[in-house]
């Protein structure tokens with residue numbers, strides 16, 4: 319079994335960005351600028367946004383985080399996004415999901431201009447992905463592909479089974495793996511909560527990508543020997559014995575499945591770190607397009 323290490327892989331992607339950025343800075347250009355907007359007090363969302371800010375700064379990007387109260391109106395949020403949309407020195411904008419119930423996420427997703435939509439949630443970017451055209455791809459699926467690429471795991475002609483059909487992960491993941499591209503060309507099966515006999519499908523997977531949010535759900539009997547197993551699940555499990563009060567668990571029963579899988583991602587230390595690297599990569603791409611580079 320080979321462990322797919324998100325830490326070293328993400329570091330090497332960030333190092334490549336850093337080197338290229340150094341050249342642009344040396345030539346007198348400004349730094350890339352990512353804006354993240356957080357509405358409300360969701361603990362996990364706060365952690366993710368803090369991490370995006372920390373990683374952006376560490377890479378030499380400018381980072382603005384707008385932290386808004388839970389009772390922020392939809393119109394106030396739209397106005398803020400529009401200000402960033404028209405600021406030529408802002409390259410990427412993201413609004414952390416989930417949003418409070420009184421805000422319509424679909425409206426917010428369509429408010430960020432597609433050129434700055436580094437999360438790839440806008441209909442135009444999702445549409446481009448569906449058609450196999452170049453656009454911004456949601457960071458988690460993109461991070462997964464970057465991981466497969468880094469470890470040179472063959473995808474062409476392989477059977478990829480994606481479990482979960484969310485707009486953030488499962489659906490774009492299935493499109494990416496089926497597209498005619500260097501790290502696509504898979505035969506893809508997209509499974510979800512209504513799939514009957516899930517194991518029947520997962521056992522056929524050469525590449526199994528799980529984004530369910532059900533800790534430990536995928537057990538060793540559901541995995542084909544030698545398969546590549548990518549665990550996108552990150553659930554906080556309460557643990558009063560820990561300083562943080564919780565630990566993180568993936569959707570895959572790691573200890574059991576690692577005995578069967580050919581390659582497997584750990585949680586933490588796998589896809590989560592790749593998601594950040596992919597977001598930074600999208601932001602750098604938005605910057606270069608914005609600067610005409």
Ligand code: GUN
Nearest residue numbers: 412413414415416437457
């Ligand atoms: N919530 C969970 N994943 C994501 C993500 O990739 N982007 C944003 N904006 N919110 C999320």
